[in-house]
Amino acid sequence: MRQALSGFVSKSAFPLKTIMILAMAMTFVVADVASSLAAKSAAIVVDAKTGKVLYSANADGRRYPASLTKMMTLYLTFEAMAKGKISRNSPVVFSAHASAEAPTKLGVKPGGSVAVETAILSIVTKSANDSATALGEMLGGNETNFARMMTAKARQLGMNGTVFRNANGLPDPGQFTTARDMATLGIALREHFPQYYGYFAQRSFLYGRQRINGHNRLLGRIKGVDGIKTGYTRASGFNLVSSVNDGNRRLVAVVMGGTSGGSRDNQMAGLINTYLPRASTRGGGDLVAKADSNPISALAKVLLPKHDAPTPDEKPVAVAEADTAVTDDATVAQGDSEDEDTAEAEAPKLVVPAKKVKTVIVSAPKVATAQVVAAYAEPTPAVDPVSTASVPSGWAIQVASSPKQSEAQAFLDKTTKQAPKVLANASGFTVAFDKDGATYYRARFGGFGSKDAAWKACTALKKKKIECYAVQQ
Known part of the structure; x- marks a missing residue:
């Protein structure tokens, strides 16, 4: 040199x-x-027979769960099935809110329905956001209440670093988890619901005449892998929880924050290859205590951190709370496709090493879990130094409304080009809402921290002959 x-x-x-x-x-x-x-990545490998942690890298660091969220949605679904509250054939009705969820989705129209089993299969294979929301509304009355039930169940299972805000994992800065908590949930699903656990091994299913294939590329490629769930948004990176059972040994491993689906899969393959031989052939008792099934007492016991710890440095893009003045409004997340079939970064073919692979993960300093100080209360929003439409309780400006989402999005693009300076720090998004049985889409820009800021931007747009008005989210 x-x-x-x-x-x-x-x-x-x-x-x-x-x-x-x-x-x-x-x-x-x-x-x-x-x-x-590297600090965005996290991983853990747990012996599912003894509970011993065989590998850990930033396992308690806060991460966005993405579609790993659906593991808890399915846990509560299985619990309801086990108690006879619903059956495999019970109809799951899709509200306008559920039907308008961002892709990937099953595509059921408002008022339509599918069987519980179909909803489950669409979640474990296609990672259908609309099915997850519909199940949440069915079990909790509405998605907000169901999210509280999810968080309550997490506490009962010992998942103290997790807060849920929706049933599907679409971006929400107040929704977070840890690799350790996801491993706990993965173990609990097998222990508590062995009669339903086989769903996670489903690689595809028929929906009408359509064959829907799954996202979990390790199924059928790595010996012993029998589930569980993939997850991806741009903010979370590529996530994966895997369960492995070779007959004598059992593992649950978690990888979060991967840079591509292929690299994440290869990292998981390396962890399994390295640590499965080190797992115990003995043991096998329940590692996760069964949770109290009473939803009222469960909610009363939920303890959440008063202050949020730092979250990953990327933030969800263009997501806003629905207008509370309109029933069943739904937020469409522009640019955050869920799950991996539309993700830009995909490695080509999974290469499974024939020999043990030394997996190296550079871990960031662990984020200490905030002290639990009070009974259930809404946590403060995650750290979000950049103003985006994902900031809760903010202000937005609406510039159009259309019966077609494509037209609403086109109006956003046109407005951005007409007033780039005015909207430099704003994020465009569409919000679906139902009126007189028809679905419409509002075109909005979010990310304004105050009413005055939104009004000021709207005034500047009006000077450019662009009609608008300010709304609080």
Whole structure:
């Protein structure tokens, strides 16, 4: 390196010492960036017979769960089935809110329904957001109440670093979990509902005449893998919870924050290959205590952190709370496709190492779990230094409404081009709502921290002949 720099310095006006200092500085910058990216990853491997942690990397760091959220939705569904409250054939009706959820989805129209079993299969394979919401509304009355039930169940299972805000895992800055908590949930699903656990091994299913294939590419490729769930949004990265059973040993492993589906799968394959031989062949008793099934007493026992710990540095894009003035409004998340069939970063083919693979994960310092100080209360929003439409209780400006989402989105794009400076820190999004049996889409820009800021932006748009009005979210 010194010889190369010497050759360069002979042709430059900078002394060699200065160039060496600059080179060292660039090395530190690159290392710092790599460390920052690695800090988003988290992983854990747990012996599912003994509960022993065989591997851990930032397992208690706060992460966005994405579609891993649906594991809890299914836990509560299985619980209701086991108690006879619903059956495999019970109809799940899709409200306008459920039907308007962002992809991926089953595509049931408002008022339509599917059997509980179909909803389950669409979740474990296609990761259908509309099915998850519909199940949540069926079991909880509405999705907000169901999210409270989910968080209550998490506490009963010992998942103290998790808060749920919706049934499907679409971006919400107040929804978070840890790799350790997801491992606990994965173990609990098998222990508490062995009669339903086989659903997670489903690789595809028929919906009408359509064959719907699953996202979990490790099923059928890694010996012993029998579930559980994938997850992806741009904010969370690529997540995966895997259960492995080779007949004598059992593992549950979690990888969160992967940079692509392929790299995440290969990382999981390496962890399984390395740690399955180290798992115990003995044991097998329940590791996760069965939770209290009374929803009222469960909610009363929920304890949440008073303050949020730091969350990953990326934030959900263009998501806003529905207008509370309209029943069954639904938020459409632009740019955050769920799950992986539309994700941009996908590695080609999974390569399973024939020999043990040493898996190296650079872990960030663990984030301490905030002290539990009070009975159930809504947590404060996660750290979100950049104003986006995902900030709860903010202000937005509405610029149009259309019966077609494509038209509403086109109006957002046109408005952004007409007033780029006014909307420089705003995020465009569409909100679906039902009126007289028909679905319409509002075109809005969110991310305004106050009423005055929204009004000021709207006034600037009106000067450009763009009609608008400010609304509180």
